[in-house]
Amino acid sequence: MSQQDRGSVIDGFLDQHGWGSAGREKLVDDASARKYFRLGRGFETALLMDFPPNAVSIDPHGVSDIPERLASIAPVLQTTTLFTDLGWRVPEVLAHDVANGLALIEDFGDLTFTRALAMGSIVPASLYIRATDALITLHRGCDAMAAGAAGVNAANGANGELSQAMAGLVTYQPANLRRQLASFGRDYLPLVIADDARRGHAMQEFDDLLDHVLPQCFDAGQTIIHRDYHVDNLMLVDTDDGDADCGIIDFQDAAIGPRPYDLVSLLRDVRHDVGIDIERTMMARYLAAFPEIDETAFNRAYIATGMVRNFRILGRFGWLARESGKMRYLEFVPRCWELILRGAQQNLPELADWVENHIPASARLAPVIPNDHSQPWTGK
Structure with a gap:
């Protein structure tokens, strides 16, 4: 057309x-x-x-x-x-x-949490509390939905998990996450490992790493996820009583996925440095709302899910640069690597080892891409 x-x-x-x-x-x-x-x-x-x-x-x-x-x-x-x-x-x-x-x-206006933070007149923690509480509301609703379905399905002799049939959404499994990460090897790694043999070896060991890590994303269970839950997609929306709601946009890619997924998106945002103190406070706030969750399992799933998100984002940034000429996203590459490695040595040492072995510190900077896309990409 x-x-x-x-x-x-x-x-x-x-x-x-x-x-x-x-x-x-x-x-x-x-x-x-x-x-x-x-x-x-x-x-x-x-x-x-x-x-x-x-x-x-x-x-x-x-x-x-x-x-x-x-x-x-x-x-x-x-x-x-x-x-x-x-x-x-x-x-x-x-x-x-x-x-x-x-x-x-409906038009929610322009006051995203990002803009509210930039104004400097709002305490950042207050916005992250609103965002974390919205996740608590969602997950409590999902838990109630799953519990109700479990009762119905148990009577029918069926599996009571929150399922695609219930919510009409894709239900993530390790295989979904692995396919999401294909772009990392296809669209990003050539930027930093130009040699085919070296890149092939790195990808073989990466596949072995995923065999071990991807199942751990689900150690804290599953829930409905927004999938792109961060301050650019959260807005302050006026209410009739003069207060402000946490308005949420850009949620069309929702799915059923690892429980920590959206909390990772919010607190380990590539584009916005949340800070360790706020991250820890919001994680504690979330876990206090769900005392039945095993904290060790949740933390392990949180780190593993963060790895998946950021490797996927690196692949997406590479694709956008190559296919759409959107180079501005490459400035966030160093932060992706910082977030991938944060807490990895303590929780997923094999991940930290893979990065150290194949992506040295000098290769974790924003890659240089030739203007002539007919030339091979290189991280040099």
């Missing part, structure tokens, strides 16, 4: 729902093929999500060995209902057209 034809489809959708004459302001693109526009109509605003169904997006779940897939807004509709039912404050979907990849959604 040409850009002109796409514009006509959008105009027709907005006309149909009373926003045809609204002003439009394009918002900053994220790392996906989605585009967002803020619509203004008098004192009212809304957001238009434009996600053309012929666009290529990356499967975030590792369901298939082929990560590319056609775009769809259907997951947005599904997860909006799910998270609303579980007590999260997420934007209401005002109108949608799945076939054409368009949705009109």
Whole structure:
């Protein structure tokens, strides 16, 4: 579809729902093929999500060995209902057209936690408390859902785990996580290990490492995960009584995964240095809400899940640089490595050993990529 034809489809959708004459302001693109526009109509605003169904997006779940897939807004509709039912404050979907990849959604404004932190007038811990408490709310709801399903399924002689059939979401297993990490070897390692033989040896030992580490991600159980839970996707949203809710956006890639996954995303954020003190305080706050969880198992799963997240992010950064020319993400590479190694020697020494053996400190910097992509990439 040409850009002109796409514009006509959008105009027709907005006309149909009373926003045809609204002003439009394009918002900053994220790392996906989605585009967002803020619509203004008098004192009212809304957001238009434009996600053309012929666009290529990356499967975030590792369901298939082929990560590319056609775009769809259907997951947005599904997860909006799910998270609303579980007590999260997420934007209401005002109108949608799945076939054409368009949705009109509630506008939460611009006050992300990131911007609130940059203002300097809000105590950072207060925002992280809101975010941690939102996870506690979600996970309590999931635990209740799983307990209810267990009772029903036990009566039927079936497995009572929180399952794909219950939530309509992909349920992660070690195999999913392994497929998510394929991009690390394909799109990132060539940046820092140019020699094919050395890279092949590193990947063989990496595969052996994953055999041991990936099952440990599940040592604290599973729950519904946002999957990209960090301060850029959390917002302060006014309430009717003058307070502020923790508004949550960009949740369409939700899944059932390791319980610490979102807490790791929040507290070990590649783009924002949370600080050790806040990280420890929020982990303690979370664990106090679930006294039945074994703390040692949770900490082990937390470190293992952090490893998975950051290796996946490194692969994603490499892919974005190569396929989309988005080099700005490479500045976060050193922090990825710092987070991968934080606590690894104490909890996953084999991970620390693999990094030391194959990725020396000099190779953990932002890689240099030639402007001519026909040339081989190198970390030199």
